[in-house]
Amino acid sequence: MSNPSKGRFITFEGGEGVGKSTNIHFCATWLRDKGIGVITTREPGGTPVAETIREKLLKAHHEEPVDPLAELLLMFAARAQHLNTLILPALEAGTWVLCDRFTDSTIAYQGYGRQLPMEHIHNLKALVQHNLEPDRTFLLDAPLEVGMGRARARADSAGEQIDRFETEKLAFFERVQHGFHALAAAEERFATIDASRPLTDVQQDLALELEKLL
Numbered sequence: 021m022s023n024p025s026k027g028r029f030i031t032f033e034g035g036e037g038v039g040k041s042t043n044i045h046f047c048a049t050w051l052r053d054k055g056i057g058v059i060t061t062r063e064p065g066g067t068p069v070a071e072t073i074r075e076k077l078l079k080a081h082h083e084e085p086v087d088p089l090a091e092l093l094l095m096f097a098a099r100a101q102h103l104n105t106l107i108l109p110a111l112e113a114g115t116w117v118l119c120d121r122f123t124d125s126t127i128a129y130q131g132y133g134r135q136l137p138m139e140h141i142h143n144l145k146a147l148v149q150h151n152l153e154p155d156r157t158f159l160l161d162a163p164l165e166v167g168m169g170r171a172r173a174r175a176d177s178a179g180e181q182i183d184r185f186e187t188e189k190l191a192f193f194e195r196v197q198h199g200f201h202a203l204a205a206a207e208e209r210f211a212t213i214d215a216s217r218p219l220t221d222v223q224q225d226l227a228l229e230l231e232k233l234l
């Protein structure tokens with residue numbers, strides 16, 4: 021299951037509130053203006069069934085803590101559904117897929133953050149993805165306090181509650197961020213973008229990166 025087609029698979033990664041959703045919309049518009057067929061999607065989620073798994077994963081369960089292994093398995097259950105019913109058919113049809121988080125988030129959050137064995141994650145990754153990898157991954161990188169501050173301000177202005185992951189302690193997010201940095205250093209498909217700058221600067225860099233993929 022390597023990326024079989026003309027459609028490009030681009031993922032957006034990073035911690036909470038760094039600007040993934042905002043910049044996926046920017047990139048989709050930029051590509052559509054060039055006449056390219058694009059869908060935007062997210063993980064966990066992206067299809068009706070996978071979105072029901074997302075709801076369970078993000079909701080705070082005060083009555084019963086979520087077991088970390090169950091969390092990992094649910095991430096990959098949602099991913100199998102998403103990949104097989106939305107991502108792969110779109111790529112096979114030549115559509116570009118822009119995805120808000122993918123397996124790098126599992127490595128960062130469940131591997132580095134929760135400290136689950138990497139071997140489990142790599143086995144599940146092989147089972148679900150075979151050898152499919154994103155063509156390009158944009159790591160939007162900002163100091164934790166910048167991302168968290170933006171996420172909190174967004175939740176306040178929308179009158180939303182923070183989700184179960186956002187209630188984790190600082191040490192958890194430090195491990196997650198370290199995980200993203202380690203992945204970006206190890207894999208050539210990553211482009212790291214300094215997301216602490218004004219949006220216009222971030223988007224100028226993204227446009228330059230997209231240009232290289234045309």
Ligand SMILES: Nc1ncnc2c1ncn2[C@@H]1O[C@H](COP(=O)(O)OP(=O)(O)OP(=O)(O)O)[C@@H](O)[C@H]1O
Pocket residue numbers: 035036037038039040041042043170171173174215216217218219220222
């Ligand atoms: N470079 C930037 N400068 C200032 N504000 C920004 C920047 N990028 C995004 N924002 C704002 O920060 C908030 C969080 O952005 P966004 O929702 O895109 O982040 P996200 O990474 O998708 O967040 P999450 O992981 O929590 O879903 C939004 O209110 C957005 O408008």
Ligand SMILES: Cc1cn([C@H]2C[C@H](O)[C@@H](COP(=O)(O)O)O2)c(=O)[nH]c1=O
Pocket residue numbers: 036037063064095120121122123125126127129130185186
């Ligand atoms: C794909 C994926 C996601 N997560 C976590 C990371 C975030 O806290 C939430 C998703 O919400 P957001 O709106 O994208 O911030 O889920 C994870 O722990 N593992 C994963 O594989």
